[in-house]
Amino acid sequence: MSNNKIDILSIVASKLGSKVEIQPGHLSTGTIIAQNGLHRDVLKAMIDADEKTGITAITGLDLGATIGVYYHVHTSNAFVTIKAEVPKENPKIQTIVDLHPGAVFHELEVADLLGVVFEGHPTPGHFVLSENWPIGVYPLRKDVKPQEVKLVPTPASEEIKLPENERLVKIIIGPQHPALLEPEKFAVTVDGEIVTKVEPRIGYVHRGIEKATESRTYLQDVYLVERICGICNSIHAAGFVECVEKIAKTEVPERARYLRVIALELNRLHSHLLTLGHAGLEIGYETLFQYFWRDREPIMDLIELTSGNRVYSSLMTVGGVRRDIKETDIPKIKSTLKTLRGQLPFYRQIYQNEPSIKLRMVNVGVLKREDALKLSVVGPVARGSGVDIDVRKDEPYEAYGEIPFKEIVYKEGDTWARMNVRMDEVEESINIIEYAVDHLPSGPFRINTARSVPAGEAVNRVEAPRGELFYYVRSNGTDMPDRVKVRTPTFANIPSFLKTAIGESIADVPANFVSLDPCFSCTDR
Amino acid sequence: MIDFTLIFRILVFPGFTFILLFTLFCDWVERKIEARIQNRVGPMVAGPGGILQPLADFIKLLTKEDIEPRDAKKTIFKFAPLLAFTIMVFAFCFIPVDGTSVFSTTGFSGDLIIILAFATVANFLLFLAGWASCNPYGTIGSARVLTQFLGYDIPLFLIALTPAFIAGSLQIATIASDQAGKFLPFILMAPWAFVLFVITMQAELEKDPFDVPHSESELVGGLETEFTGAKLAFLHLTRDVQVVFGSALVVELFLGGPYGPVIFGPSWIWYTLWFVLKVLAVVLISEYITTVVARFRIDQVLSGNWRILLPAALLSLMLTVALVTWVYPLLV
Numbered sequence: 102m103s104n105n106k107i108d109i110l111s112i113v114a115s116k117l118g119s120k121v122e123i124q125p126g127h128l129s130t131g132t133i134i135a136q137n138g139l140h141r142d143v144l145k146a147m148i149d150a151d152e153k154t155g156i157t158a159i160t161g162l163d164l165g166a167t168i169g170v171y172y173h174v175h176t177s178n179a180f181v182t183i184k185a186e187v188p189k190e191n192p193k194i195q196t197i198v199d200l201h202p203g204a205v206f207h208e209l210e211v212a213d214l215l216g217v218v219f220e221g222h223p224t225p226g227h228f229v230l231s232e233n234w235p236i237g238v239y240p241l242r243k244d245v246k247p248q249e250v251k252l253v254p255t256p257a258s259e260e261i262k263l264p265e266n267e268r269l270v271k272i273i274i275g276p277q278h279p280a281l282l283e284p285e286k287f288a289v290t291v292d293g294e295i296v297t298k299v300e301p302r303i304g305y306v307h308r309g310i311e312k313a314t315e316s317r318t319y320l321q322d323v324y325l326v327e328r329i330c331g332i333c334n335s336i337h338a339a340g341f342v343e344c345v346e347k348i349a350k351t352e353v354p355e356r357a358r359y360l361r362v363i364a365l366e367l368n369r370l371h372s373h374l375l376t377l378g379h380a381g382l383e384i385g386y387e388t389l390f391q392y393f394w395r396d397r398e399p400i401m402d403l404i405e406l407t408s409g410n411r412v413y414s415s416l417m418t419v420g421g422v423r424r425d426i427k428e429t430d431i432p433k434i435k436s437t438l439k440t441l442r443g444q445l446p447f448y449r450q451i452y453q454n455e456p457s458i459k460l461r462m463v464n465v466g467v468l469k470r471e472d473a474l475k476l477s478v479v480g481p482v483a484r485g486s487g488v489d490i491d492v493r494k495d496e497p498y499e500a501y502g503e504i505p506f507k508e509i510v511y512k513e514g515d516t517w518a519r520m521n522v523r524m525d526e527v528e529e530s531i532n533i534i535e536y537a538v539d540h541l542p543s544g545p546f547r548i549n550t551a552r553s554v555p556a557g558e559a560v561n562r563v564e565a566p567r568g569e570l571f572y573y574v575r576s577n578g579t580d581m582p583d584r585v586k587v588r589t590p591t592f593a594n595i596p597s598f599l600k601t602a603i604g605e606s607i608a609d610v611p612a613n614f615v616s617l618d619p620c621f622s623c624t625d626r
Numbered sequence: 627m628i629d630f631t632l633i634f635r636i637l638v639f640p641g642f643t644f645i646l647l648f649t650l651f652c653d654w655v656e657r658k659i660e661a662r663i664q665n666r667v668g669p670m671v672a673g674p675g676g677i678l679q680p681l682a683d684f685i686k687l688l689t690k691e692d693i694e695p696r697d698a699k700k701t702i703f704k705f706a707p708l709l710a711f712t713i714m715v716f717a718f719c720f721i722p723v724d725g726t727s728v729f730s731t732t733g734f735s736g737d738l739i740i741i742l743a744f745a746t747v748a749n750f751l752l753f754l755a756g757w758a759s760c761n762p763y764g765t766i767g768s769a770r771v772l773t774q775f776l777g778y779d780i781p782l783f784l785i786a787l788t789p790a791f792i793a794g795s796l797q798i799a800t801i802a803s804d805q806a807g808k809f810l811p812f813i814l815m816a817p818w819a820f821v822l823f824v825i826t827m828q829a830e831l832e833k834d835p836f837d838v839p840h841s842e843s844e845l846v847g848g849l850e851t852e853f854t855g856a857k858l859a860f861l862h863l864t865r866d867v868q869v870v871f872g873s874a875l876v877v878e879l880f881l882g883g884p885y886g887p888v889i890f891g892p893s894w895i896w897y898t899l900w901f902v903l904k905v906l907a908v909v910l911i912s913e914y915i916t917t918v919v920a921r922f923r924i925d926q927v928l929s930g931n932w933r934i935l936l937p938a939a940l941l942s943l944m945l946t947v948a949l950v951t952w953v954y955p956l957l958v
Contacts, residue, residue, distance in 0.1 A: 385834055387917070460920075461923065608923045609923065
């Protein structure tokens with residue numbers, strides 16, 4: 102990779118010089134403090150320097166007199182946080198959507214939860230909060246007590262805006278719809294059978310987990326963030342505890358790092374098998390669904406064997422893991438994985454070559470590489486479009502730096518490519534687990550840590566089955582965090598669906614949508 | 627004088643009761659085959675091996691509350707499912723099960739056309755049922771039913787003419803008995819037509835990969851969305867009778883109908899046995915196709931019909947005419 106040498110911080114320093122304050126090494130690669138609208142210039146300089154620059158998340162946080170708006174930006178080899186602050190009385194800031202379209206939902210979320218006004222945003226409005234949420238109450242501000250919020254009654258029926266052109270028909274998919282397993286609304290405008298517009302509305306299962314973490318201790322929060330997603334629960338816990346460990350500068354024992362990798366890969370394995378099967382269901386291929394879910398069952402058993410729980414493994418804790426793998430369990434793990442590996446050629450043959458699958462998936466929902474970069478998509482969606490981003494390779498965490506594995510990239514960018522990325526990653530996951538089990542270091546699997554965490558902040562990225570999962574934790578020196586920000590992969594991937602669905606048949610929507618592996622409970626948090 | 631034989635034949639065997647029980651049995655076989663292919667167990671509880679499950683489902687639905695949407699066109703909504711069921715059963719009566727049809731005759735000239743027409747009318751009634759429910763999903767589902775059977779009825783008729791041409795008759799009983807007496811079963815004489823007919827039947831019966839009217843990820847329940855209770859029970863039953871009817875048609879046209887070797891005793895027992903076994907074989911083939919493919923998209927289903935199946939049906943007909951005129955006379 103040629104652009105590995107780009108030193109993004111010095112490029113920004115040479116372009117903007119003394120106008121911004123640069124703190125190298127703080128929050129991953131570095132932090133740039135850019136006040137008074139300079140955040141746009143910094144971002145522009147970064148986008149010009151590196152085509153892989155994208156917005157990972159925008160964190161809004163209550164700093165007392167001001168509201169902080171932190172732009173977390175990833176480039177091909179760095180992870181930079183641009184910090185801006187706006188006064189609380191007049192929280193206005195220039196939008197960055199025109200520079201980077203992928204930021205559109207991140208800004209809406211910050212606007213909803215903290216009341217920051219993004220000037221020039223193309224589609225302002227409620228995005229996360231419900232319609233009956235009182236105006237002027239922003240839940241993530243410190244002075245808002247959740248129990249004191251009075252919801253305002255909504256009008257009995259929602260006003261439906263009909264499209265101006267009479268040829269167009271508006272079809273509402275969701276919040277309850279058989280193609281969506283979780284509640285989220287997509288208003289699809291169709292011209293005949295062709296989709297011309299998709300308007301999303303999320304927040305139907307918003308549980309306010311980010312706010313809830315602020316009134317619980319770090320240890321309680323580990324279990325709380327695990328509940329963000331039932332499928333990728335270990336990875337959420339890992340993302341959070343790594344953040345806390347970074348702030349507290351805790352060294353995790355070697356064995357715990359390998360045990361975590363095993364748990365995370367088991368998570369990925371069962372999540373990918375679930376999606377590969379579910380895609381079969383969406384395109385009317387029930388047999389495929391039944392087969393995949395049959396073979397997923399032994400993996401669930403392995404999760405139970407290694408963590409004691411089948412679904413919510415509750416394995417991660419600050420300072421290590423809560424449970425060791427017994428020496429006597431290792432043959433069982435290996436034989437189960439061997440059986441699954443034996444099934445893979447058959448499944449791969451089906452996903453690569455089965456004619457009716459190809460009819461429904463090839464050239465459906467094509468996301469070009471340029472668009473994938475512009476929209477900051479993550480995980481298998483990005484890798485299916487030829488963008489080689491994988492946090493496990495780009496910024497290795499836990500023991501991933503020591504374990505050899507391949508990064509799967511397909512160039513086609515269609516539904517077929519996204520599903521095949523997952524198909525091939527199943528095998529890589531098996532390889533990783535086998536390697537980790539074979540090379541399991543000896544020693545303790547957890548160390549005791551203090552209840553309170555020193556004041557500080559940390560960012561952390563981990564590769565969840567659905568893509569990059571981002572955590573930002575800010576601590577104020579007590580045993581409860583000051584702010585926890587979670588950016589889930591589906592939140593980052595939904596913009597790509599809005600792009601790819603347009604111009605395609607409405608009948609392709611389910612197949613296209615399931616190829617994102619959407620998880621709305623994650624998205625809403 | 628009352629003809630008790632006729633009443634018995636209409637009400638019990640091979641009429642209404644036999645058709646009903648055979649339909650429920652075939653439904654069980656279908657579910658069991660599908661389950662076993664998909665690595666499941668299928669119905670298990672009601673009766674030995676779950677054989678009574680379809681009946682239990684039917685009775686359960688009959689006892690459920692019957693809800694009619696306010697906007698539904700009441701008359702059609704009420705009667706279309708029942709009428710569709712009646713017409714399907716009536717069409718079935720013309721199929722020779724134990725050597726003759728329900729009316730103790732070998733049918734009449736042209737009854738092949740009549741029963742194919744009945745099947746179309748039944749399909750149209752199902753469309754009306756969905757349309758009258760005034761539900762968006764029901765409406766789209768019925769529109770798809772209509773689009774699909776309008777398309778696939780033409781090739782179905784054309785391919786059904788192949789056996790008729792070889793036998794030189796449009797009478798089902800003659801077509802079937804000719805395969806036992808005069809010729810070989812037509813599956814051997816015109817295998818291409820058999821393959822085409824099975825595929826077209828799959829589309830007519832709206833089974834995978836042609837089940838776009840039921841695509842639940844887009845259409846919820848399709849035309850059945852608003853139906854509950856007894857009406858839903860009859861809709862389901864109509865579908866099941868359609869499946870058995872379609873398989874029986876394949877048997878009559880290509881597999882030699884109910885005729886087969888009579889080893890001892892009365893011939894009607896053996897004929898019924900052969901009929902049942904052959905229908906089950908066709909059900910097996912159809913279920914196998916259903917389970918091993920994904921659902922096509924509606925536009926793929928339609929272009930497959932007009933671009934592939936219709937020309938193929940015409941070619942098949944031309945080939946048959948040529949063979950019947952010049953080749954088969956040399957062989958027989």
